[in-house]
Amino acid sequence: MIGLRDTITLAHTKIRSKRLRLLMTTIVSGLVFGVMAGATVLVDGASHSLAAFARKNLDGRFLVQGSPNYFGGPSSLNPNDAALIAEVQKYHVAYIADRKAAAKRLGVEYDVRTEVLPYVEDTNPQVPPEYRKSVNFSSPAWLRYAKDHPVQASAKDEAAFRALVEPLGAREVYVPRDLSHLRLGMLLGGREDLTQAPSGDPPKALQTAIGQGSFTIVDDTLLKPFLARGQDSSAGSGVPVLITADDALVTFKEALGLSSRPKDPTAQVRWFQRLRDRVTGQTFVSCYRNEAELARVEQTRAQLAEVAANRGNRDYVAPELQLALPTTPCGMVTVTKDTRSAETKKAQDAVRAFEQEFNPQPEPRAELVTFQVVGLLPSPAPSTSGVDAVIGGLVGTNYGFGAVIPKDSLAALPEALRHDSLFALPAPETVDPFMGPMTQQNFIASFPRVEQARAAVADNSCMMNWTPRCDTMPFSLQTYGTNYLAVDDIVRAARPVIIALLAIAFAIATIIIWAMMGRVIADSRRETAVFRAIGAKRSDIVSVYLTYSLWVALRIVVFAAALGLLIAGTIHVLYAERATHMAQLAYAVFTPDPTFGFIGFRSPVLWLILGGIVAMSLVAITPPLLRNIRRNPIRDMRDE
Amino acid sequence: MDERARDFLASFGGDLEAAVAALRQAATAPPATGEGDGHDRVSPRHTDRLPARSRPARPRSGRTLIEVTDLAKTYRVGGQQIRALAGVSLTIDEGEFVALTGASGSGKSTLLQLMGGLDKPSAGRIVIDGADLGRMRDGQLSTFRNTTIGFVFQFFYLQPFLQLVTNTEVPGMFAHAKRGPRRQRALELVDRVGLADRGRHLPREMSGGQMQRAAIARALLNQPKLLLADEPTGNLDSVTGASIMDLFEQIRDESGTTVVMVTHDEDMAARADRVIRLRDGLVVPEGVGA
Ligand SMILES: Nc1ncnc2c1ncn2[C@@H]1O[C@H](COP(=O)(O)OP(=O)(O)OP(=O)(O)O)[C@@H](O)[C@H]1O
Ligand SMILES: [Mg+2]
Numbered sequence: 001m002i003g004l005r006d007t008i009t010l011a012h013t014k015i016r017s018k019r020l021r022l023l024m025t026t027i028v029s030g031l032v033f034g035v036m037a038g039a040t041v042l043v044d045g046a047s048h049s050l051a052a053f054a055r056k057n058l059d060g061r062f063l064v065q066g067s068p069n070y071f072g073g074p075s076s077l078n079p080n081d082a083a084l085i086a087e088v089q090k091y092h093v094a095y096i097a098d099r100k101a102a103a104k105r106l107g108v109e110y111d112v113r114t115e116v117l118p119y120v121e122d123t124n125p126q127v128p129p130e131y132r133k134s135v136n137f138s139s140p141a142w143l144r145y146a147k148d149h150p151v152q153a154s155a156k157d158e159a160a161f162r163a164l165v166e167p168l169g170a171r172e173v174y175v176p177r178d179l180s181h182l183r184l185g186m187l188l189g190g191r192e193d194l195t196q197a198p199s200g201d202p203p204k205a206l207q208t209a210i211g212q213g214s215f216t217i218v219d220d221t222l223l224k225p226f227l228a229r230g231q232d233s234s235a236g237s238g239v240p241v242l243i244t245a246d247d248a249l250v251t252f253k254e255a256l257g258l259s260s261r262p263k264d265p266t267a268q269v270r271w272f273q274r275l276r277d278r279v280t281g282q283t284f285v286s287c288y289r290n291e292a293e294l295a296r297v298e299q300t301r302a303q304l305a306e307v308a309a310n311r312g313n314r315d316y317v318a319p320e321l322q323l324a325l326p327t328t329p330c331g332m333v334t335v336t337k338d339t340r341s342a343e344t345k346k347a348q349d350a351v352r353a354f355e356q357e358f359n360p361q362p363e364p365r366a367e368l369v370t371f372q373v374v375g376l377l378p379s380p381a382p383s384t385s386g387v388d389a390v391i392g393g394l395v396g397t398n399y400g401f402g403a404v405i406p407k408d409s410l411a412a413l414p415e416a417l418r419h420d421s422l423f424a425l426p427a428p429e430t431v432d433p434f435m436g437p438m439t440q441q442n443f444i445a446s447f448p449r450v451e452q453a454r455a456a457v458a459d460n461s462c463m464m465n466w467t468p469r470c471d472t473m474p475f476s477l478q479t480y481g482t483n484y485l486a487v488d489d490i491v492r493a494a495r496p497v498i499i500a501l502l503a504i505a506f507a508i509a510t511i512i513i514w515a516m517m518g519r520v521i522a523d524s525r526r527e528t529a530v531f532r533a534i535g536a537k538r539s540d541i542v543s544v545y546l547t548y549s550l551w552v553a554l555r556i557v558v559f560a561a562a563l564g565l566l567i568a569g570t571i572h573v574l575y576a577e578r579a580t581h582m583a584q585l586a587y588a589v590f591t592p593d594p595t596f597g598f599i600g601f602r603s604p605v606l607w608l609i610l611g612g613i614v615a616m617s618l619v620a621i622t623p624p625l626l627r628n629i630r631r632n633p634i635r636d637m638r639d640e
Numbered sequence: 641m642d643e644r645a646r647d648f649l650a651s652f653g654g655d656l657e658a659a660v661a662a663l664r665q666a667a668t669a670p671p672a673t674g675e676g677d678g679h680d681r682v683s684p685r686h687t688d689r690l691p692a693r694s695r696p697a698r699p700r701s702g703r704t705l706i707e708v709t710d711l712a713k714t715y716r717v718g719g720q721q722i723r724a725l726a727g728v729s730l731t732i733d734e735g736e737f738v739a740l741t742g743a744s745g746s747g748k749s750t751l752l753q754l755m756g757g758l759d760k761p762s763a764g765r766i767v768i769d770g771a772d773l774g775r776m777r778d779g780q781l782s783t784f785r786n787t788t789i790g791f792v793f794q795f796f797y798l799q800p801f802l803q804l805v806t807n808t809e810v811p812g813m814f815a816h817a818k819r820g821p822r823r824q825r826a827l828e829l830v831d832r833v834g835l836a837d838r839g840r841h842l843p844r845e846m847s848g849g850q851m852q853r854a855a856i857a858r859a860l861l862n863q864p865k866l867l868l869a870d871e872p873t874g875n876l877d878s879v880t881g882a883s884i885m886d887l888f889e890q891i892r893d894e895s896g897t898t899v900v901m902v903t904h905d906e907d908m909a910a911r912a913d914r915v916i917r918l919r920d921g922l923v924v925p926e927g928v929g930a
Contacts (some may be wrong), residue, residue, distance in 0.1 A: 006813035013801040530797040534757055535786020535814045537779055574770070634758045637793070 003541040007036050011547035012230040018520050021138060025516045033556065037609055041568035044600030046394060047487035048389040048585065050294060051450040054484030057225050057587040060445045063483060066164065066475035068156040068439055069462060070432070079134040085119050091148075092141035104358055106350045119251035140358070140505070145235035154474040159442040164460065164475055169452035170445035171401065176631050177217040178440065180402070181427040184213035184286040184369060185250075192287065192329040194297055197558025208247040210371070213286065214402025215241070217423065222444065222481060222610055223406050227375040228280040238370035238417060239359060240409040243541035244271055244379035245592060247403065248279040256282070265581035272585055276376040283372045287330035288422055291317045293364035296333040300325055310425040330368035345468075367422050378586045391579045444480050453479070454488055461492075482587050513556075517549060521624035529633035538629045545625050546618065554618035557610050564606075565599075572598040668813035673902040681752030705898050706732040706755060710855060711764035712921075713750050728765070734865070735896045737889065739909035742918035748902040749870055751918065752899035755900065756789050756868045757781040769865055786814050790897075796851040804854050805830055805839040811861045822861075829857040833887060849880035856887060860897075867891065869901040873908055880882040885911050 015022065055064060078084065103110035118141035122132045135142055154160065159445075162173050188205055188430060205211060220227070226242050243251070256278055262271055271574055289297070300323040310316035322337035340348070355361075410418060430438045447453040460477040468625035470476070479485045491498065528541055579596035583589070653911075667766045707842070712726040732738050738749045742802075753759050755766060757773050766773045769788055776784060790811075798807045805826050812822040830839050833853040843851055852872060861865055873881030885908055888899050901912065909915045917924040 001816055002813055003816055009802075009806065010810075013799055016801045118808070194738070251652065307879075526797070527799070529811075530793070531814070532782070533756065533785060533791045533793075534811045535782055535789075535862070537814070540782075540814055606858040634753050637797075 002543055006553050006624050007540075007543045008548045008551075011546045011551055014520060014524070014545075014548045015551060018516070018523070020381050021516050021519070022552065022555075025512050025552070026559055028512055030559030030563060032505045033560035033609055033613060035567065036502065037560050037564030037606055038567030040606040041564050041600060043487055043491055044603040044606065045217045045384040045483075045572070045598040046579075046596075046600075047598050047600065048598050049579070049594065049596040049598075050394065050482075050484045050487060051598070053589055054158060054450065054482050055585040056589045056591065056594055057445075058222065059484055061222070062220060062448070062450050063164035063480040063482075064165070064170070064444065064445045064447060064456055064477050065101055065454050065480035066161050066443045066477050067459075067478040068441065069470065069473045072297060073246040079137070080131050081135075082130075082133070083301075085135055088135055088139075088141050088145050090616060091145045092139070092269055095141050095144060099358065102354055104605050106354050107167045107347075108354045116140060128530045143431065152439075154472065156439050156441070156474060157306050158443060159475050160520055161445070165445040165447075165456060165477075168447075168459075169449070170447055170456070172445040172446045174219045174222060175448070176219075176244075176442060176444060177423070178427065178442070179215040179217065179405075179423060180213055182213060182215075182288050182422065182425065184211075184215060184288055186211045186284055186286045187329050187368075190285050192327055193325075193550050194301070194325045197298075197301060205250055207248050208243075209249050210241070210243055210251065210284065210286070212402075213464075215405055216402065216412065217405045218444075220406040220408040222446075222498040223375065223404060227406065227409075228276055236374070236409075238285075238414055239413070239419065240406055241371045241373040242375040242377050242406065243279075244403070245275055246379040248275060248373065248376060251281055251284060252282055260330060262356070263619065265578045265585070269581050269584050269590065272376065272378070272588075273590065279376060281371050281373065283370055285329065286369050286371065288365070288367045288369060289330070290362055290365045292361055293332060293366050296323065296364050297325065300324065300333050313391040316616070319434070326366070330366050332364065332366045332503075367419065369419055370417065374406065376588075377404065391575065391582050394483075394490075394579075438572065441529045443475070450484065454485055458488070458492065459486055506616065508556075509556075509613070510616050510620065513552070513617055516551070516625045517617070517621045520548075521545065521621065521628055525631065525636040528628050529631075529636035532633040533637070541629050542625060545621055545628075550614065551569060553614040556617075560613065561610065568599050574584035645825075654791075660928055664744050672847070683823075685812060703734045704731050705734040705736075705769055706730075706900075707765075707767040708751075708755070708804070709765045710768065711754060713747070713754060713759070714762045723921050725761070725764075725797075726752070728918070728921070729764075729858060730916060730923055732898060732900065734898055735892065737892045737899045737911075737913045738901070739912035739915045740900060740902045740918065741904065741906070741909050741915055742778040742924075744904075749923040750921075752868050752870050752900065754903055755866075757785050757793060786811055787862050788865050790862070790864035790867045792852070792855055792859050792867065792872045794871040796843070796855045796872045796875075796892060798847075798851055799852055800843055803840050804835060804846070806842065807854060808858045808861055810852045810858060815862055817862075826857070829860050830854070833857045848876050849883060852876060852880075852884055853887065856884070856891070860891065860895075863895070867897050867899045867901075869899065871902050871904065873903065873905065878905075878907075880907070881908060 009301065021476075051062075075219050088388070092115075096115060099115070100110060100112075102108075116136065116139045118139045119133050119135045122134075157208060158173065158175060162170075165173065169335075186206060186208075188203065201207070203213065223242060249261065254260060258275060258278060259271065262268055282445055292614070303319055303323055304325070307318065320338065320340040321335065324336045326332055326334070337520075344354065427440060430440075432438050447456065457477045458472055460475065462476045483489075524545075531541060531544075576597055579598070583596045660838070662900060688816065688890040691893070708728055708730050711725055711728040712723070715722040715724055726747075728747075728751060742748050742749065750759075754761050754773075755768065757776065761774070767782075771788075773781070773784070799802075799810065802810070808829055809822055812826070825840060833856055835850060835853055838846060838850065838854075843854070846854070852875075853855050856867075857873075869888070873884050874887075876884065888901065889911065892899050899912075901908075903909050
């Protein structure tokens with residue numbers, strides 16, 4: 001059996017014999033794999049940098065948000081099903097009976113023809129008869145039916161969320177409260193003018209998250225890095241809130257004489273810190289008005305317009321019930337005059353009672369809320385160049401678009417400032433004809449390690465890649481707060497493309513290497529025969545050529561790795577500093593450590609690529625080599 | 641000359657008597673040619689040698705090295721059967737220098753390849769140095785070719801990218817011989833075939849005769865008992881060819897190596913101890929005109 005050094009000596013003569021072909025093979029496959037290796041190194045570096053910032057940002061808490069997942073549904077529901085329609089029809093009959101009885105009891109006039117039918121009918125003769133009638137999913141009869149026949153959907157409550165994330169390693173579960181359904185509208189300068197109905201686009205200052213009322217109550221723990229220090233919330237003068245840097249600028253620019261965001265990321269870091277210092281402690285007010293009160297405002301406006309239009313008209317009979325717009329910001333509509341007869345009043349009250357019985361509405365309500373800024377959330381910088389845009393996309397934050405109210409700080413406020421009952425108002429329930437009642441309540445889980453969070457998101461996300469499992473998944477998970485898995489998300493979204501590219505690259509390289517190896521071995525037939533004649537065993541020949549193919553593979557690996565490193569290294573040198581500043585901004589981590597880097601070697605894909613080259617070379621050489629050693633050596637020596 | 645003598649003695653396994661006997665015979669044969677000055681000139685002594693045919697036949701040693709019995713080989717090409725050998729029987733003694741001649745297609749190469757264990761006969765038996773080739777497995781045949789046989793080809797078949805010394809070492813590589821002694825022996829052999837100052841050259845930097853000398857050195861590396869050469873001078877001019885013949889004789893004389901050489905050249909054949917003629921795959925009995 002031939003020794004290793006001799007094997008290498010003989011294999012080396014092969015390297016020298018087909019130089020140009022080998023060089024071309026090395027360059028082409030090295031380029032193909034080098035680009036891929038570079039991409040892997042970049043992705044791994046960026047992904048780990050994000051994780052490092054996230055770790056610093058929340059002391060090693062990796063947050064994952066679960067949103068109720070309603071992908072699947074009872075697909076068996078057939079709106080044309082005659083039996084179902086008959087069943088709903090029964091509910092309709094019962095509903096009508098209830099309405100009739102209530103109307104009689106309350107002394108209200110009632111006309112059955114005003115009721116919504118439990119089915120709709122298509123009169124088009126082209127439609128087959130069995131499809132003409134279908135359930136009317138917006139009819140009261142259907143809603144009653146649906147309530148009695150809840151869909152067997154998986155639970156979407158906190159217990160269900162815990163059952164999902166705790167086995168995956170989650171330590172804590174937080175329940176944020178979304179307040180956007182309250183539609184808290186900011187009052188510019190604390191003033192309000194209701195005489196004019198709003199028309200056209202709201203002013204720019206109201207197009208912010210706080211202008212539109214996007215507030216979420218979240219535990220302080222999750223917001224720590226963004227909370228300005230030295231704030232004693234119990235001494236506050238309003239509901240504590242963290243607003244985005246952009247919102248802060250739009251809202252307080254003129255009042256505080258704030259400077260705009262600079263272009264340079266380094267300068268942005270300083271700008272952000274200064275802005276935070278300036279804005280912290282500032283207050284603004286917002287107004288809550290419920291549907292009933294808004295309707296009253298509307299009614300008042302219409303009445304005032306009507307009265308104004310009939311000024312001087314002698315025949316005009318003024319309304320018996322006269323209303324006036326509020327005189328204080330976020331005040332309530334008041335009754336200025338009520339000349340209704342007792343009878344009219346009674347009749348109107350009866351109609352309201354009748355409607356309340358079947359479609360209960362809350363009493364009109366208006367409430368002024370004072371907010372006080374206690375910290376700044378990063379907002380993504382407007383992209384200046386392509387690369388900045390890419391990096392900006394990576395280091396983005398995700399606090400559910402808008403402002404965040406720290407829960408514990410809120411609880412520490414005096415009761416008068418807290419608006420407990422207002423903030424406790426539940427979001428209106430949406431009832432889907434197919435799904436039944438749908439909750440929008442999100443949950444947040446905290447994982448101690450990024451790998452756990454990554455695995456949890458990868459296995460339970462229907463946002464990026466839909467799988468049949470999504471039908472039964474109770475929650476869809478994504479990162480919360482800082483988007484530390486941005487790179488993973490991109491990779492996951494691009495996975496089909498990446499796999500296709502990898503397959504193409506491997507196919508190209510395989511063909512090239514295959515062709516080259518095949519030629520080299522075929523050209524070496526006589527040499528093999530001579531070696532056999534002077535005493536080489538088959539295994540000796542195999543050793544020599546396997547060594548040769550390993551050597552070829554190694555050259556490609558080295559070339560690819562060097563090229564990959566060059567690509568990643570170039571990007572690192574050019575953009576690491578910028579990315580560090582952008583990440584500092586996004587994560588509100590302003591310490592010198594960590595820094596953002598684009599070089600990482602931990603991706604298994606990288607090693608898969610490099611190992612794949614070796615495996616491929618070995619595979620490529622096997623068939624021609626086997627053919628060669630099976631041949632009769634003298635035949636190859638005769639061929640001249 | 642000291643080194644040569646030692647090497648020479650060593651090739652007889654230290655058997656002084658045998659060495660002396662060989663030396664005595666060697667005295668009748670001319671020594672190897674020039675010291676590798678780049679041309680394969682024949683030394684002036686060769687030109688006045690006796691006519692080949694009239695040289696006294698060398699006495700046979702009496703110890704049989706090769707025993708071929710009823711050897712037949714049929715090639716199948718397409719549907720056709722080609723009888724390359726049709727029942728060859730012969731014996732060759734240790735230390736004999738035998739020339740195989742015959743018309744083209746008479747089966748010379750086939751016989752040589754079968755004796756070298758490169759192919760399997762269709763019928764018959766080959767025993768070399770007491771070993772029946774037909775009973776050997778592939779791996780054993782490889783070892784047999786490696787240690788017992790040295791092949792010399794018409795087209796040399798050196799490794800184009802290995803220096804001459806390394807080329808010479810190749811059989812030692814397959815024998816997994818220790819590098820130090822192996823290299824030492826290769827250097828000695830390169831010296832012995834007259835290429836001492838060419839050890840670091842690549843084959844393409846050498847003439848045909850030099851390449852054939854290198855190939856012979858390679859064939860000798862593992863001290864084979866049998867040297868099989870298929871038209872070793874076929875690709876060389878007659879003067880260079882003659883110097884190769886000198887080298888074979890010298891090797892046979894110094895080391896007692898048996899040499900079986902295929903040749904078309906009657907002059908070359910005449911320099912052998914014995915000429916075996918083939919015709920249509922059969923040995924022509926001695927005494928029958930060529
Ligand atoms: N591998 C083979 N396949 C088919 N036929 C073969 C093969 N090798 C030899 N032959 C045939 O066997 C016969 C003997 O061939 P061989 O090569 O032994 O002749 P040779 O005496 O060496 O001839 P030459 O002097 O031309 O080299 C020829 O007819 C040849 O065509
Ligand atoms: Mg021949």
